[in-house]
Amino acid sequence: MKATLGEKWFYGLNYVILTLAALSCLLPILNIFALSFSDSNSILNGSVNIWPKGFNLEAYETLISGTPIVRAFMNSLLITVAGVAFSLLFTILAAYPLSRRGFTGRRVLTLMIVFTMLFNGGLIPNYLVVNGLGLVNTYWALWLPALVSAFNMMIMKNYFENLPDEIEEAARMDGCGEIRLILRIVLPLSLPMLATIALFYAVYFWNAFLQVMIYIQDTRLLNMTVLVQNMIRSQSMMQFINNVQPEDMQAIAPESVKSAGIVVMIIPLMLVYPFLQKYFVKGVMIGAVKG
């Protein structure tokens, strides 16, 4: 098949547009990285693009010495690691029985769960429940209301349903019980899906912002999102940063410190993303939307 002139134009344009789309996602992030490592002169005269100018680590030193960023980072880490562990465990526990054929009540219970995706009580009744259970000002207020995401559970249930029956039958023939079947066969076969769901939950907990604003008042418990947001909103960095001398502040551009905060927020994502992204491309998402 020889490409016609029109087709050549089409392919050329296709490459150009997709390259631009990819760059539009990448460049803002690279720019933030560059700003966080640049000196204040280069930032003020606007010469920083995607490569740091006048490389230095002042912004990060300021963040660590002048803001509670280390504590906020550890808090975010705790919220995320424990949140993923709880949610993944209880989502598996709910999805597996509902994926078994011939399980009495399967249809009704699935419908009951799907309905929560279409209708919910809303912010205020949810708040009253969490408040009534005495969870406010603890991380349980973040973990428990997000224990099982209906959407993630449906992805998992569909994935379990599509595992080949033959392997399961063979295992049962060999006298394999339900618990061993899950631990030895179903879960190992589902690793790509489990990695994807774990990533979804991790992103949810790492990025938690509104929930923290609503439920956590104790400043020692605040996480990265709230800290970075307060930093970006504050008019002058001087208000925000403690124990930094005014003459030191001359050398650091506020943009640089704000960028550094953003970088610290997205670094964990950048570290795990390359390992997990290959999983969610195919197979996992399809069937997810079908209720």
Add this chain to the structure above:
Amino acid sequence: MQHVSTLRRWQRQVRRDRWLYLMLLPGVIYFLIYKYLPMWGVVISFQNYSPGLGLFQSEWVGLKHFERLFSEPTFWMLFRNTILLSVYQLIFFFPIPIVLALMLNELTQQAFKRFVQTVIYIPHFVSWVVIAGISYLFLTPEGGFVNELLGLLGQDKVNFLMSTEWFRTLQVTQVIWKEAGWGTIIFLAALAGVDTQLYEAARIDGANRWRQLWHITLPALRSTIVILFILRMGDIMEQGVEHILLLLNAVNREVGEVFDTYVYTVGLLQGNFSYSAAVGLFKSLVGLILVVAANYLAKKSGEEGVF
């Protein structure tokens, strides 16, 4: 006799699956407490709820809060702001993942395709706080990149973040940046399922690229598009509350305040639980009606529908 044996079989089944029921128990309790209890909690919309008195002793006031909502000028502002943002997203955001997926599908160089996919999925995982932060650094009139550029071109500086005209553009642009790439996944999965023999047959019949797109590719995507459209209908009264809260300020509130942010401000910050619960209930009900109606219409015109 028939009846008894059915009961027996059922009992036997439940006994066989007792471990499965035990596994399912925490999940069921979770959904009852954190999803169904709040649904029942919407009754406070019909009360003058006071935390001291609780759900059972608070005074019943019928539809008072709904009457107040519909008679206030705020209602029309919220309604207009919410619907306009949704309509803009339907027009400017909804088609983009479809087009991007079709373009990615045409790529023959697998390495390039994987690279583009990898990169355009990233923004989906980035927090709204980070996106608001990046937007601030780009758009601020004090040395932001965009305003520096405007200055170089001899234009006046624009305070995008503190403006009523730019609010909707900014909101929709951020949604596109964050979700357009991720949105392609579901369409790419549907495209991967298309039988390649169809294209060969069409080529032999002399169909050019556009006709192949029209007669093979788009029909393959139709049910996915319909499903996503139906789900979108359910979200028409909803905007990401976190996203909007991060964009709102004193200047743009008249174009930016939507139902969800109003519930947050009036309910949680000002403590009007009953009134804001009524606003929330109204919003959820409209969403539910829209998604059911869209599903019904889709099924009626021969599509699969969501449920």
